[in-house]
Amino acid sequence: PSEIPPIPAPLLSALLALDEPERSSKWLRCLFEEDKDEAITQIALWQAYQARFAHAVDKHGRPLLPAAEFIKNVSTTFADKAAAQVQAGPVQKFIIKGIRIRDAPVDLSGRPYQKCMWTTPTPDGVSTRPCGAFFMEPAEMFTHIFSDHLRVPKTASPSPTPHSGSPNGDGVEGGAPETKPSTQTEKFTNDEGTYRCLWPGCTKFRNPTPIRPAQLAAHIKIHLPPASSFDPSSPRQPSWVSPAATQSFSFLSTAVDERGDAAGIPLTAVLVLRNLARNLRRLGREEEEREDEREAGGGRKVAKFFGGVEGELWFVFAHNKSLASYLGDLLIAIAE
Ligand SMILES: [Zn+2]
Ligand SMILES: [Zn+2]
Structure with a gap:
């Protein structure tokens, strides 16, 4: 990311309760991480710091650090892995070398958002x-x-005490994000x-x-991304280390009833197919009993009708969680 993001509201209020220089150190830790190859301009850092905390000066009476001290505190925060430097070039740039913006901020305990x-x-x-x-x-x-x-x-909230905020x-x-504490139980x-x-x-x-x-x-x-799994005892990985490539797999589930059991026409269809498969086998066996070649007979009849769609049935078995167990019965009836 190239822009220093605003921090989540709960984190901001936690930071606002702190005094300097702790407040700016914690803020830096939440938004930045060490990376020896990266750098950020001092002016961008200073402006973001001001934008976040200037308004709080009047409210909480905690003054901002002066610019020079703030920049010095950046190095202190990152244990001298971040250093103020002047980048030579056509236009001189004052930078902090050794830190980068996190892909997502972390809270005060280090857990990523x-x-x-x-x-x-x-x-x-x-x-x-x-x-x-x-x-x-x-x-x-x-x-x-x-x-x-x-x-x-x-x-509309059924509670008798009307509260502010639009019901819509x-x-x-x-x-x-303006996450309000969820005291209201609107549904x-x-x-x-x-x-x-x-x-x-x-x-x-x-x-x-x-x-x-x-x-x-x-x-x-x-x-929705899964709740961030965070183990404070495990060595911290930089946020820019991407996890291994994964293959995505979408389930194509059909209707379920209130107990989570398959329901509706898809269920009926599978049950009809299962009964067909079972009856075809019985029918095939009976025919062959007469012709006296019992073993292969039932299976041959089932294969004749189901062989062409077996691939599709396995696909539904793999993708449709609600129907999987019924599809299993059907596939057994075909394979027996
Ligand atoms: Zn959104
Ligand atoms: Zn979507």
């Missing part, structure tokens, strides 16, 4: 970029996507609406689709 990648328009409206808001828990990101990006309406949950547009409605999914790479709901929020929720959850 996850970034919302939802496609949003740039401020000038001519192109798009990832939303970029940071969240610690997948559930927080989910609520953010539902209210700020998809604008799924919320049910009008989201905060773009940029910094999203499940009234069908027209929604589209703008998670990068998603093709399922690229175009506006009439859908119920509960169904949409199940889809959105596919995209």
Whole structure:
């Protein structure tokens, strides 16, 4: 990343409670990491520091560090792995050598935040970029996507004490996440609406689709990054070390009932096919009993009808979690 990102609201308020120079040290640690090959200009650092904390001076009465001291504190924070230097060239640049912006900030304990990648328009409206808001828990990101990006309406709160805030949950547009502490227990409605999914790479709901929020929720959850696994005792990896390439695999599950068991026409279809396979085998055996070549007979009849689609059946078995066990029965009935 080339821009120093704003930090998540809960982290900012934790930092605001600290005195200097601890506050700027912690802020630097949350947003930057050591990298001996990288550098950042002193002016960019200083401006970001001012932008984040200047307003707090009046509110909390904790003055900012003077520029020279702030820059000195950068080296102190990174145990002299970061050094103020002058970069020679046509235009002299004052830089801090040895640090880079983290791909995602970490909290005060070092646990990384996850970034919302939802496609949003740039401020000038001519192109798009990832939303970029940071969240610690997948559930927080989910609520953010539902209210700020998809604008799924919320049910009016049944609580007798009216509270402020719009009942429609009008989201905060773009940029910094405004995660309010979830004291309010408003729920999203499940009234069908027209929604589209703008998670990068998603093709399922690229175009506006009439859908119920509960169904949409199940889809959105596919995209959410898993809760960041963080073990403070394990050696810390720089954020720019990417994990090994993985192959993505999408499940194509069909309807389930309230107990999570397969339901509807897809289930009926599998059961009909299974009964067909079993009965064909019995029928085949009976015919061959008469012709006295018992063994191969039943199987031959099943193969004649199911051989052509066996590949497809295995595909559904692998991809459709809700139908997998029923497909298993069918495949056994075919293979027996
Ligand atoms: Zn977002
Ligand atoms: Zn999607």
